Amino acid sequence: MIYLTRKAEFSASHYYHNPAFTPEENQRLFGKCNNPNGHGHNYTLEVTVKGEVDPRSGFVVDLKQLKEIMKREVLDAMDHRFLNKEVPEFFTRIPTTENLAIAVWQRLERKLQQAHLHRVRVYETPDLFVDFYGEE
Amino acid sequence: MKTHLTRRYLFSASHRLHSAEMSAEENLANYGKCNNPHGHGHNYFLEVTVSGQVDPGTGMICNLVDLDRCVEKEVLARYNLENLNALEEFSVTVPTTENLCIQIFETLHQSFPHAHLERVRLEETMMNSFEYAGGHEGQH
Numbered sequence: 607m608i609y610l611t612r613k614a615e616f617s618a619s620h621y622y623h624n625p626a627f628t629p630e631e632n633q634r635l636f637g638k639c640n641n642p643n644g645h646g647h648n649y650t651l652e653v654t655v656k657g658e659v660d661p662r663s664g665f666v667v668d669l670k671q672l673k674e675i676m677k678r679e680v681l682d683a684m685d686h687r688f689l690n691k692e693v694p695e696f697f698t699r700i701p702t703t704e705n706l707a708i709a710v711w712q713r714l715e716r717k718l719q720q721a722h723l724h725r726v727r728v729y730e731t732p733d734l735f736v737d738f739y740g741e742e
Numbered sequence: 743m744k745t746h747l748t749r750r751y752l753f754s755a756s757h758r759l760h761s762a763e764m765s766a767e768e769n770l771a772n773y774g775k776c777n778n779p780h781g782h783g784h785n786y787f788l789e790v791t792v793s794g795q796v797d798p799g800t801g802m803i804c805n806l807v808d809l810d811r812c813v814e815k816e817v818l819a820r821y822n823l824e825n826l827n828a829l830e831e832f833s834v835t836v837p838t839t840e841n842l843c844i845q846i847f848e849t850l851h852q853s854f855p856h857a858h859l860e861r862v863r864l865e866e867t868m869m870n871s872f873e874y875a876g877g878h879e880g881q882h
Binding site: 707732 | 745747
């Protein structure tokens with residue numbers, strides 16, 4: 607088994623708000639992140655796939671294909687977008703880094719054929735990242 | 743769904759690697775420059791990884807404010823700009839980054855109730871880092 611990681615970057619805005627909570631609860635829980643006008647981050651995405659090395663190509667996955675899938679499924683949908691308003695997963699779920707990692711996993715998993723998804727890591731800032739390994 | 747969240751912190755401290763159980767020659771042979779009696783310092787980068795189910799109401803494993811507050815109080819306030827050898831936990835134990843990493847894990851394990859502590863990773867320099875996951879192999 608060998609693991610390969612591909613990085614990508616995207617920039618997006620978001621805010622944290624749960625309509626089931628009162629404005630006071632939202633403010634207490636989410637603080638500055640509750641501002642409805644949103645705020646932005648430069649996100650770094652790391653996608654790790656695993657598999658056996660193909661004896662003919664020497665690859666675990668066709669990197670070009672992985673790059674294209676990441677671009678089509680994630681970057682085109684999320685780069686320079688307001689996550690709450692433009693990405694369907696976040697019409698009902700709060701776009702925390704946790705939920706973002708899960709959404710990226712779900713978008714990629716159904717498109718990857720050759721290699722298995724091992725981990726999705728999303729950096730919100732250099733000081734904060736979330737890992738998702740699929741449902742356990 | 744279970745996710746892992748990692749937060750990165752910085753603190754600076756000095757230490758000297760010296761074991762009372764070894765002769766002066768053994769200490770020098772084992773620890774080299776780190777045995778300098780006056781000590782030396784590092785900027786330590788600390789990564790704390792917690793895991794848990796994402797709360798459907800908040801979208802979070804735990805509130806980052808609680809994690810920051812706990813790490814600030816239990817770790818950063820204790821170690822930042824201190825001489826590690828002068829602290830009680832390193833009066834006998836040598837303050838290697840291995841031992842510091844274990845100490846920080848045990849401290850946070852006892853003091854942070856809001857999520858499962860998965861792992862502590864400590865970078866002593868850009869070139870070396872240490873990880874402790876509580877005495878058992880991490881899952882990933």
